[in-house]
Amino acid sequence: MSWILLDLVIVAILIPTILLQRRESGATLAWILVIVFIPFIGLIAFWLLGTTRLHLRRRKRHKVESLLAPGIERLQTHAEQNAEPDLAPPSLIHLARQFDGNGPLAGNRIEIYRSGQLLFDHLQLAIDKATQHVHLDYYIWQTDNTGESVRDTLVRAANRGVEVRLLIDDVGSRATKRAFFHPLQSAGGRIKRFLPVNPLNRQLALNNRNHRKLVIIDGDQAFIGGMNVGDQYAAKSESWIDLHARVEGPVVHSIQETFCQDWFHATAEDLVSRDYFPALEHYGPVHAQLLSSGPADERWRSIHLFIFTAITLAQQKVFIETPYFVPDQPILLALRTAALRGIDVRLLLPSQSDHPLVLHAGRSFQDQLLQAGVRIFEQKSSMTHAKTMTIDGYLSTIGSANMDQRSFRLNFESNLFLFDESITEQMEREFLKLCDSADEIQLVDRKTLTRTRKMVESVCRLLAPLL
Numbered sequence: 001m002s003w004i005l006l007d008l009v010i011v012a013i014l015i016p017t018i019l020l021q022r023r024e025s026g027a028t029l030a031w032i033l034v035i036v037f038i039p040f041i042g043l044i045a046f047w048l049l050g051t052t053r054l055h056l057r058r059r060k061r062h063k064v065e066s067l068l069a070p071g072i073e074r075l076q077t078h079a080e081q082n083a084e085p086d087l088a089p090p091s092l093i094h095l096a097r098q099f100d101g102n103g104p105l106a107g108n109r110i111e112i113y114r115s116g117q118l119l120f121d122h123l124q125l126a127i128d129k130a131t132q133h134v135h136l137d138y139y140i141w142q143t144d145n146t147g148e149s150v151r152d153t154l155v156r157a158a159n160r161g162v163e164v165r166l167l168i169d170d171v172g173s174r175a176t177k178r179a180f181f182h183p184l185q186s187a188g189g190r191i192k193r194f195l196p197v198n199p200l201n202r203q204l205a206l207n208n209r210n211h212r213k214l215v216i217i218d219g220d221q222a223f224i225g226g227m228n229v230g231d232q233y234a235a236k237s238e239s240w241i242d243l244h245a246r247v248e249g250p251v252v253h254s255i256q257e258t259f260c261q262d263w264f265h266a267t268a269e270d271l272v273s274r275d276y277f278p279a280l281e282h283y284g285p286v287h288a289q290l291l292s293s294g295p296a297d298e299r300w301r302s303i304h305l306f307i308f309t310a311i312t313l314a315q316q317k318v319f320i321e322t323p324y325f326v327p328d329q330p331i332l333l334a335l336r337t338a339a340l341r342g343i344d345v346r347l348l349l350p351s352q353s354d355h356p357l358v359l360h361a362g363r364s365f366q367d368q369l370l371q372a373g374v375r376i377f378e379q380k381s382s383m384t385h386a387k388t389m390t391i392d393g394y395l396s397t398i399g400s401a402n403m404d405q406r407s408f409r410l411n412f413e414s415n416l417f418l419f420d421e422s423i424t425e426q427m428e429r430e431f432l433k434l435c436d437s438a439d440e441i442q443l444v445d446r447k448t449l450t451r452t453r454k455m456v457e458s459v460c461r462l463l464a465p466l467l
Helices: 002-020 025-037 039-050 054-075 090-100 116-128 145-159 178-186 251-267 302-313 329-340 356-363 366-372 405-410 421-436 451-462
Strands: 105-113 133-138 163-169 190-194 214-217 221-225 244-248 286-293 317-321 344-350 375-379 388-391 395-399 413-419 439-441
Touching (some): 090 286, 090 302, 105 251, 116 214, 116 244, 133 145, 133 251, 145 163, 145 178, 163 178, 214 251, 251 286, 302 329, 302 388, 302 395, 302 413, 317 421, 356 451, 366 375, 395 421
Parallel strands (some): 344 375
Antiparallel strands (some): 105 244, 133 214, 214 221, 221 244, 317 388, 395 413
């Protein structure tokens, strides 16, 4: 009887709390169902995942951005009145300018890495040549050979007087003990953890993680993409497909700005000075724009809004590669509508995942997509971890955001949007090559799924708003 009373108390307290948070209806309904049917477990899950303290974090993040904005505005490279990127719809460029006042910046040089080992080789070479500072922002830093090698490269840089600042997410890098970075700290490097989880002061919320993967070196070059630091991402410990980019040009200032905001959020140290924002020349032909989003984006969810708009404006093809596919209704509708309009829409997804719940939830959307004409490919032999999208041969994106609701609404993410035919065509070729080695999902095969498999997908889909 006492357990029943406890369950009733939990339900009576939490359901009004959930309703007052005014989440999207799907997420609200999912939380209510969890609380009603498994109250005690639901209480723990809501404490860890549902109580995001979002209002307080938004206020803190807005305060961070408002404090740094005047200095950044003074130092940043401003967009010149260049011609708009070729083939880009004017309405899309107009939208892009609403986010930062500039839109795509001209004069950037981009180098794409599909090989994790090549990426880490070039990253370490760039760090070895650093003269003033190295700033790093990572979700996961593993303590294997690759993690040690990159750490030791940073130690060498710090020993010769280079300022090294490393920000790692406390949940993503929870397995990485503080002692691992003692050599870097002893050399003068600074390491901070983003939103540390501490039971002693009730900091237990697991949401709102910093999922970015950014490196800025001397303020004039940067690395950004989907690769964390570890053998896994270098494809040493397992077959792993990922994508990263090296960037030179004016958009590096935008990447540096994001790091400065994250660092200030974690440490209250203001890095906005000419030392970290040097004058930048034009390095290449690529128009590029960085969009960073997170829980503070109460008004615009810039990455989500831009991706949605680009899909709805597509005229020829939309290719998406993502490891975690749990679309919300706007993205699902955009993809289905594009396919029904005759656009070549393709998804490249993994067939296995380190998050089975997410995998099955994503598969529950396949019937709707296939019926509309979307082509879906699952990679069998490798884990695809890249987060990419290409549109109509002129637009591509590289970054940390998955095609799921957690990336669009809860995590801190950064994506680089490239308006360039050459880069986009290169990424399209690589995408199609990967599709050739993957299995295409057919609607007729989906119709033969067992009742158990359908039930698993349906239950996971019910929980999709919480993922």
